[in-house]
Amino acid sequence: MSYHLHTRRGYSFPAVSSAMQKAIRRGDANLAGYWALELWASGFGQYVWRRLLTVSAEDCWGILTAEVKALHDS
Numbered sequence: 391m392s393y394h395l396h397t398r399r400g401y402s403f404p405a406v407s408s409a410m411q412k413a414i415r416r417g418d419a420n421l422a423g424y425w426a427l428e429l430w431a432s433g434f435g436q437y438v439w440r441r442l443l444t445v446s447a448e449d450c451w452g453i454l455t456a457e458v459k460a461l462h463d464s
Contacts, residue, residue: 396432397428397429397431397432397434398428398431398432399428399432401428403429403432403434406425406428406429407425407429407437407441409421409425410422410425410426410429410438410441411441411445413425414442414445414449415445415449426438426442439458439462442458442462443455443458443459443462446458
């Protein structure tokens with residue numbers, strides 16, 4: 391038996407997570423926002439925050455990571 395997570399619109403959870411991260415790394419704010427909202431609306435809000443923190447730490451460092459954390463904590 392296999393277990394697959396999907397978003398509310400039927401997208402594969404891992405594919406949406408990957409698409410959000412790729413859009414962020416490519417600087418496509420509209421597409422990154424679309425995928426982040428798809429995850430959020432599907433009940434994966436805490437996961438979105440963790441991914442944003444991880445991506446900012448891996449790619450942006452310093453102040454941006456601190457800003458993402460501050461937004462999450464507020």
